[in-house]
Amino acid sequence: MEHKPSVPGEVPTFTATLIIRRFDPEVDEEPRWQDFDVELHATDRILDALHKIKWEQDGSLTFRRSCAHGVCGSDAMRINGKNRLACKTLIKDLDISQPIYIEAIKGLPLEKDLIVDMEPFFDSFRSVNPFLMAGGAPKDGKERKQSPVERARFDDTTKCILCAACTSSCPVFWTDGQYFGPAAIVNAHRFIFDSRDEGSNVRLDILNDKEGVWRCRTTFNCTDACPRGIQVTKAIAEVKQAILRGHP
Numbered sequence: 001m002e003h004k005p006s007v008p009g010e011v012p013t014f015t016a017t018l019i020i021r022r023f024d025p026e027v028d029e030e031p032r033w034q035d036f037d038v039e040l041h042a043t044d045r046i047l048d049a050l051h052k053i054k055w056e057q058d059g060s061l062t063f064r065r066s067c068a069h070g071v072c073g074s075d076a077m078r079i080n081g082k083n084r085l086a087c088k089t090l091i092k093d094l095d096i097s098q099p100i101y102i103e104a105i106k107g108l109p110l111e112k113d114l115i116v117d118m119e120p121f122f123d124s125f126r127s128v129n130p131f132l133m134a135g136g137a138p139k140d141g142k143e144r145k146q147s148p149v150e151r152a153r154f155d156d157t158t159k160c161i162l163c164a165a166c167t168s169s170c171p172v173f174w175t176d177g178q179y180f181g182p183a184a185i186v187n188a189h190r191f192i193f194d195s196r197d198e199g200s201n202v203r204l205d206i207l208n209d210k211e212g213v214w215r216c217r218t219t220f221n222c223t224d225a226c227p228r229g230i231q232v233t234k235a236i237a238e239v240k241q242a243i244l245r246g247h248p
């Protein structure tokens, strides 16, 4: 419902209904859905709506956020059934004539309300050695040089903010808790194709595992979910090709 401005020039507000999947492990046996009516501006984001609920209606509503500007990756959640960042989802881009459904991302243990345990996700990330592996000092003792063409090979995968939107939208990850998941493969890709790195074969071996890249069914959920626009499925395909070739 739109509220007309009472002062000329004032931006109109709307009442939107958010239906949030709540879970408090201390009192709830199962998650439950709870409605909240919130007055918002079209320029507000879902994160603003969650803040209004927390600050004005129910201080127990629990969610993660830090930067509020799409950088830290801490507020991935399912909004109307799609994984998105709350801080990048504008109210004006949603149909507020209908309730907006919000729940935690899937495939990771639910801790409270919109918060999941991210440790299994970070375990997979850590297991691909997501850091430069280069023995010894650079040839000139100063820097490891790289041409623009060499840098371009892994440019896309440098953009990852580890939000888990991709991994938690993957049906293989939902059903197989051992699968590395798209985000770990994206972060392996970032170093596998880096000409300065000397650990590519180690990472390719790790991802050739039965829970590695071959579990990917190319459903593209991950690419659709990525708030950074990373071509996640393409990156996974490039890692598969590198394994088959035996080198990046």
Ligand code: SF4
Pocket: 073, 159, 160, 161, 162, 163, 164, 165, 166, 167, 182, 183, 186, 225, 226, 227, 228, 229, 230, 232
């Ligand atoms: S690849 Fe995209 S969706 Fe996946 S963790 Fe990185 S930023 Fe998030």
Ligand code: FES
Pocket: 064, 065, 066, 067, 068, 069, 070, 071, 072, 073, 074, 075, 085, 086, 087, 088
């Ligand atoms: S709060 Fe940091 S990405 Fe949304």
